[in-house]
Amino acid sequence: MIMRNIIHFFREAFSSLRRNKLLTLATITTVSICIMILGAAVLITMNASQFMDKLESDVEIVAYIDKTVTGSEIADIKEEIQKIDGVRDIKFVSCEAALKDLQKGLGKDKYNLEETLEKNPLPDSYQVSTTNPHDVPDIAVKVEEIKGISKVNYGQGFVERLFEVTKWVRIASIIIIALLSFGAIFLIATTIRLAIFARRKEIYLMKLIGATDWFVRWPFFIEGVILGSIGSLIAIAFIAGGYQSLINNISSLFFLPLVTGQEALLPIYITLLVVGAVLGVLGTLISLNRFLDV
Amino acid sequence: MLVQFYNVSKIYPNDLKALDDVSLKIDRGEFLFLMGASGAGKSTLIKMLIKEEKPTRGQIFIASRSIVRMKRSEIPGLRRSMGVVFQDFKLLENKTVSENIAFAMVVVGANSREIKTRVPEVIKMVGLKGKEKSLPGELSGGEQQRVGIARAIVNQPLLLIADEPTGNLDIDTSNEIMELLYNINRKGTTVIMATHARELVKTANKRIIMLEKGRIIADDSTGELIL
Numbered sequence: 009m010i011m012r013n014i015i016h017f018f019r020e021a022f023s024s025l026r027r028n029k030l031l032t033l034a035t036i037t038t039v040s041i042c043i044m045i046l047g048a049a050v051l052i053t054m055n056a057s058q059f060m061d062k063l064e065s066d067v068e069i070v071a072y073i074d075k076t077v078t079g080s081e082i083a084d085i086k087e088e089i090q091k092i093d094g095v096r097d098i099k100f101v102s103c104e105a106a107l108k109d110l111q112k113g114l115g116k117d118k119y120n121l122e123e124t125l126e127k128n129p130l131p132d133s134y135q136v137s138t139t140n141p142h143d144v145p146d147i148a149v150k151v152e153e154i155k156g157i158s159k160v161n162y163g164q165g166f167v168e169r170l171f172e173v174t175k176w177v178r179i180a181s182i183i184i185i186a187l188l189s190f191g192a193i194f195l196i197a198t199t200i201r202l203a204i205f206a207r208r209k210e211i212y213l214m215k216l217i218g219a220t221d222w223f224v225r226w227p228f229f230i231e232g233v234i235l236g237s238i239g240s241l242i243a244i245a246f247i248a249g250g251y252q253s254l255i256n257n258i259s260s261l262f263f264l265p266l267v268t269g270q271e272a273l274l275p276i277y278i279t280l281l282v283v284g285a286v287l288g289v290l291g292t293l294i295s296l297n298r299f300l301d302v
Numbered sequence: 303m304l305v306q307f308y309n310v311s312k313i314y315p316n317d318l319k320a321l322d323d324v325s326l327k328i329d330r331g332e333f334l335f336l337m338g339a340s341g342a343g344k345s346t347l348i349k350m351l352i353k354e355e356k357p358t359r360g361q362i363f364i365a366s367r368s369i370v371r372m373k374r375s376e377i378p379g380l381r382r383s384m385g386v387v388f389q390d391f392k393l394l395e396n397k398t399v400s401e402n403i404a405f406a407m408v409v410v411g412a413n414s415r416e417i418k419t420r421v422p423e424v425i426k427m428v429g430l431k432g433k434e435k436s437l438p439g440e441l442s443g444g445e446q447q448r449v450g451i452a453r454a455i456v457n458q459p460l461l462l463i464a465d466e467p468t469g470n471l472d473i474d475t476s477n478e479i480m481e482l483l484y485n486i487n488r489k490g491t492t493v494i495m496a497t498h499a500r501e502l503v504k505t506a507n508k509r510i511i512m513l514e515k516g517r518i519i520a521d522d523s524t525g526e527l528i529l
Contacts, residue, residue, distance in 0.1 A: 016408055027396065213392055216352060217457075218382035219409040220375075302354060 013223070020227035024207070025234065031203040032235065035288075038199045039239025040246075042192035043284045047247040049188055050276055053181035054267050060174040064141040067167050070101075071151045073132045074158040081156055082132065088154045089136060094143040099135040106130040131158065142171060189283070196236075196291035204228065204295050215302035224300060228292045236288020237281060244277045303366070304330045304461060304492050305351070310360030312346050312516075320346040321357070322516035328494065330460070333487045335503050336496040338513035344496040347513070348465050351494070352386060353377055365460065382410050385454030389466035391446045393438040399425065399449050400434045406453045420456060428452045428482060444475035448482065455486055462486060464495040468502060476502055 025032050071089070073082060082100075089098055101109075107128050111120075136151060138144055144162050152160040204211070214224050255268050267273070305328040312321040321343045328334055336344045349355040350362055353369050362369050369380055393402050400421055407417045425431060428448040438446055447467060454462055464483065468476035480502055487493045497503065503510060512520040 012413060013411065209392060210394055213394070213405075214409050216354070216381060216386055217406045217409045217453075218378040218380075220378045223409065223411075 013226070017226040017230055021230035021234065024203075024227065024231060028203055028206060031199070031206070035196065035199045035203065035235045036239045036242070038195050039192075039236055039284055039288060040243045042188075042195055042287065043240040043243035043280055044246055046185065046188050046192060046283065047243060047276070047280050049181075049185055050280070051247070051251060051267075053185065054272070054276070056177055056181065058267050060177060063170060064174060065137075067141045067144050067162060067170070068138070069136040069144060069148045069151060069160060069162045071134045071136060071154075071157050072159045072161070073134070074156050075131055077132075077156040085154055085156050086134065089134060089151055092147055092150050094138050094140060094147055095136055096139045097137045099137075101133045101135055103128050103130045103132050106133065189287075192287055193290050193294070196287050197294045200228075200232065200235075200288075200291045201295035203231075204292075204299055208299050211296075211299045212302050215300065221300050225293065225296060228296050229289060232288035232290075232292030233285050234288075236285040236291075239288070240281050240284020243284065244280055247280070248273070248277060304328055304332075304364065305494075306361075306363040307347075307350075308361040308363075310350060310357045310362060312343075312350065312355065313358045319516050321350070324360070324513075324516070324518055326511060326518065326521065328492065330492055331487070331490055333484065333493045333506075333508045334495070335506070335508060335510045336494060336513065337498060337500075337503065337510055339498060342513040343516040344513055345465060346516070348463055348494070348496055351461075351463060352384060353380060378410075382457060383459055384461045384463055385457065385459040387447070387450050387454045387462065387464040387467045389469040391438070391443075391450045391470075393446055393449055393453075395438055398435050398437055399430060399441070402438070402449055403452045403456050406456050410457055412457075424452045424456045427455075427485075442475075443471050444478060447471060447475075447479055451479070451482060451486070455491065458491075460492060462491050462493045464493065466496055466498075468497065468499060473501065480506070 071085075073085060077085070086098055086100070089095060107130050110130070136147070138147055144167060145164075148160045148162050148164075151157060211224055251273070255266055258266075305326075307324050307326045310321055310324045311319070313319050324343075324347065336347060338344050346355070350357055351364070353372065357370060360370075364380065365383070367380075372380060394405065397405060403421050403424055404417050407420065412420070422434075425434060428451055430445060430448050430452065433441065433445065438449065441449070447470075451464075451467070454464075462483070467483070468479050471479060476499065483493055483495065484506075507524055509523045510520070511518055512522075
């Protein structure tokens, strides 16, 4: 019984696709365009998100050690810092190394800092990175409380603003993708409604003869999956091709590094395929329910 | 008792009273004409029977089950016990005669062996042998209605409902269709037929229910009083 029905459902779905060629084509095109826009939005969002992550992960705490603190106490401070929750890594930067860094930053030819200053004015410091960049302000407060730390620096003010910006960029991306998905569902549902409208007599008859709602739905359901999948496969081919040529021509857009790894892109393409199929099905079921009310 | 209506009224949102306090009983095996002018309530009564619409008031029982309180999931079961014949045939244009009839069996989940034996039987019964592979567009009106009747009886319903089945046919063809319906009735199927063709009903000597403005104005077991 079930097997026989499955064969019937598939046969009905395919014969309907063949019979309504124009509407089949229209639906595939609609799905394709929706998925293309959606896919482009996802790729842009992903690149933006990678950029945000990179900006955030660059945030770290520099804890300056008081000049009066000596060797063994410096090690004690490291232990204290390590005890704080959320600390990922601690790097010691000696005052000599700090001076060298500064010299490097200024350029050797213009100034010779060692000669000019005679005595190194810079303190030893610890560079503290955190597991979650958002904990930096809190952890910085705790580090500053440790005895022997004279000052803590993490770009106060700037970091809070950066986090505010990244937060809104992320929220905006989610909203845009959600809106695009809704738009896609309605567009696809409208196209499919046309296809179903052409078959309303058949649906009415089936219902009057005593078909269950699901018996009527299944062929349309299969059609939705097929149309959604074909549409999104076409879209994915375009997106993947376009994005690959973008990567080949410019590996970084201005100062943004692009997301390039197949291990990052493949899941997106697969998700888009699933989304296309789901949109096809949702569009079908939304449109169909009205006609089932017999 | 197969069908019972108790004080059934149907009032549409625009305050149109399509059925007004209708009570009636139909026995198993009866052949019943529903008569009345257009808008008298024949179609509404039929829509109540097949649960296409719900009454505003009253109760309807079919085979002793209330269909007014029936859950949505129980409706397919109810409809499988009925066959419906339409004035405009409602055949699927892209399916052959055989396929149109088999369609009704597929829909209710019959297996292909059942379909292969039952469909030719019904085709023979309605007199369409040799037309199995024809499309509806290639048939005359009378032949198309035979397909419609074959589709309605293929699942061996308790009750056959025909809504103006001869409305689109000439008098000779109509008589042939009537013969077919009497035949089906003789084999035990209860038949309810809505019509306004007096000439068909006159000679039938069957029960007639006369509707006017949604009310039953006459119910006569032989039709003699009315016509």
